[in-house]
Amino acid sequence: MLPDPFADPVPSRVPRASLLVPLLVGAGVTVALGVYGRTHPPTGIAVNLAGFSGPQTVKVWLGTGAAFFAVVQVLSALAMWGRLGGFAPSWAGAAHRWSGRVAFLLTVPVAVHCLYALGFADADLRTLLHSALGCFFFGVFTTKMLALPKPGLAGWVLPVVGGVVFTALIGVWLTSSVWYFTTFGVHR
Template sequence: MTVPDLPPVQRQDPPVRVSVSAPYLVPLIVGGLVAVALGVYGRAHTPTGYAVGLAGFSGAQAMKSWLATAAFVLAIVQLVSALAMYGRIPGLRAPSWTGTLHRWSGRAAFLVSVPVAFHCLYALGAQFDVPRVLVHSLLGSFFYGVFVAKMLSLPKRDLPGWTLPLLGGLAFAALTGLWLTSSFWFFTTFGVTF
C-alpha cells in the first residue's frame, strides 16, 4: 500500500497582538516630563531669594504655609467627594452636586497652590542639602507631574476603572507630604502666624 505524498505542513506563528495602550501612556509620560522639568529647573535655576508675597501676610513663609493649608483642606474635600462619588463611604449616597464640588474644589486647590509653587521654584529653587527640604522639593515636582497626568487622563473614557482613583490618590498623598514638610513644619517651628 502506498501513501500519497502530502503537502508540507506550513507552520503558522501566533497572531501578533498590537497594544492599544500607547494613547493611555501619553498622560503618564507627559506628567513624568513635567515632574522632571520642574525638578531640573528648580535645581538648575539660581534662587533669587526674592520673596513673592500676597498682601495680608507677615512674610513669604506665612503666605506659603496658609495657601498650602488651604490647598490641603481643598484636597481633603477632593478625597471625600471622590469617595462619595465612587460609593466608598458606607451609608452615604452622594448628592447630585458632589461631582461639581469635586471639580471646583480641585480647581481651587490647584489655583491656590500656584503662588506657592512659583515662590518655591523662583525664590528658593530645589534644595537637596536638608532631608526635609529634599523630600519637599521631590514631592512638589511629583505632585504637579501626577496632576498633569490626571488632567490628561480625564477625557479618556475607556481607561481602567482604577486609573483616576490611583492618580487622584497619588496627588492627594503628594499634597499631604508637601503640607507636612512645609506648613506643618512652619506652624510647629514658628507658631501659627499670619
C-alpha cells in the same frame, strides 16, 4: 449612582498604551520642574501679600488651604462613587471639580515662589523631600488631567492616580506648612 470604579473593568476599546502619553508628559513635567529648580539660581525675591507677616507665611497658609481642599476632593470623590453610606449626592461631582480647581490654584503661587525664589533645595531630608514631592505633585497632577478625558480607562485608573496626587500634595504640606507651624508657631 455612578458605576463602581473598583469593579472589574469593562473591556475597553482604548489600549493600555493610552495612558503612556499622560504618564510620559507627567514625568516630563516632574523632571522639567526639578531641573529648572536645580539649575535656576534662586533669587531670594518673593511676592508678599498684604495681611501676612512675610512670604513664608503666605506659602504655608496657601498650602494649608490646598491641603484642606484636597481633603474635600477625597471626600467628594468617595461621595460620588457612593462610598459614604451608599448614596451619591447630586452635588458631589460639582464639589469634586471645584475643590480640585481651588486646591490647584492655591498651589500655583506657592510653586512659583519655591522654584523662583528658593530653587530645588536639598540641604536636609525635609527640604529634599519637599522639593521632590513638589515637582512630583505637578507631574502626577498633569498625568491625571490628561487621563481624565480618555474614554474606556479601567475603573481603577483615576482613583489610583487621584490618590497619588492627594498623597503627593499632603506630603508637600507636611514637609512645609506643618513643619513651619510646629517649628515657628501659627502666624499670619
